[in-house]
Amino acid sequence: MKALPPSERREAKLRVQMIFQNPYASLNPRRKAADIVGEAPRVHGLVGGDLGTFVDEQFRRAGLDPALKHRFPHQFSGGQRQRIGIARALAVQPEFLVCDEAVAALDVSIQAQILNLFMDLRERLNLTYLFISHDLGVVEHISDRVAIMYLGRIVEEAPSEEIFARANHPYTQALLAEVPRIETTKRGFAAIKGELPSPLSPPSGCHFHPRCPHAMPRCRTEAPRLKVVAAGHKSACHLNDAAV
Numbered sequence: 068m069k070a071l072p073p074s075e076r077r078e079a080k081l082r083v084q085m086i087f088q089n090p091y092a093s094l095n096p097r098r099k100a101a102d103i104v105g106e107a108p109r110v111h112g113l114v115g116g117d118l119g120t121f122v123d124e125q126f127r128r129a130g131l132d133p134a135l136k137h138r139f140p141h142q143f144s145g146g147q148r149q150r151i152g153i154a155r156a157l158a159v160q161p162e163f164l165v166c167d168e169a170v171a172a173l174d175v176s177i178q179a180q181i182l183n184l185f186m187d188l189r190e191r192l193n194l195t196y197l198f199i200s201h202d203l204g205v206v207e208h209i210s211d212r213v214a215i216m217y218l219g220r221i222v223e224e225a226p227s228e229e230i231f232a233r234a235n236h237p238y239t240q241a242l243l244a245e246v247p248r249i250e251t252t253k254r255g256f257a258a259i260k261g262e263l264p265s266p267l268s269p270p271s272g273c274h275f276h277p278r279c280p281h282a283m284p285r286c287r288t289e290a291p292r293l294k295v296v297a298a299g300h301k302s303a304c305h306l307n308d309a310a311v
Contacts, residue, residue, distance in 0.1 A: 081111060084156035088168035090148035094140040100126075101136035104154045113159060121158075129154035130184055146177035153184065157192070166198045170205060182209055203246050207231055215239045218266050218274040221293065225300035235302040237279050273305070281306055 087093035094103055105122045108114045114121045123133035129150040140148055149169065156164060166185070170178040186209060188194060200206050206213055206227070213230045215223040215238065223236040234240045241259045261278035264270055270277050276286035283305060291303040 081159040083163045084161040086152050086156050086166045086169045089172050090145050096140050099137050100151050104158050108158045125154040125158045145173050163195045218269045223302045229300050235296050236304050238275050
């Protein structure tokens with residue numbers, strides 16, 4: 068395979084950027100916001116004109132007042148810090164953003180603002196997100212396609228509407244049953260039984276079998292494969308074989 072020239076390797080690396088979970092720990096406390104946002108574009112030669120003007124544009128795009136750019140991270144709220152992290156990631160003109168629990172550390176009202184910003188930027192900049200989250204309400208709101216993982220394995224994958232309307236895997240079904248809902252009637256709450264095994268030493272066969280109410284002897288010895296159960300919908304469960 069022919070190696071890419073240095074300039075193309077650099078561009079390839081910049082196409083994927085990361086937005087971290089904790090806005091209180093992901094920003095350098097000794098650097099001003101303008102330096103945090105402007106450093107990577109300056110180092111990689113992406114700024115053709117005045118760096119200050121470029122940074123102002125990044126601030127506005129992330130919903131921040133450029134007048135605040137000379138402040139240090141501790142002078143911003145959690146939501147503002149996360150916007151700085153978003154501005155920093157977008158400053159190098161990426162195509163793909165990895166968002167690792169990007170709203171988990173924020174208050175619910177601030178979460179909504181940041182999620183709306185994510186959705187607006189996705190449309191304006193034609194971005195692709197890999198959005199990692201334990202909050203299924205957030206996943207349902209922002210995702211086009213969802214992959215459910217348990218102990219490092221994908222157990223179900225489908226379009227968002229399909230997952231939330233017709234979940235197939237017992238683990239996915241259990242997760243959705245525990246999502247808080249605003250309802251006028253009371254409903255019972257049943258947590259997933261058993262303890263979460265160590266990811267360093269997962270159970271044999273299907274990792275979920277010690278906690279699954281539908282576990283069969285086969286589940287203890289044979290790991291199920293992802294199989295198509297509907298159009299665009301895959302699930303890794305032996306129950307699908309039994310249903311055939």
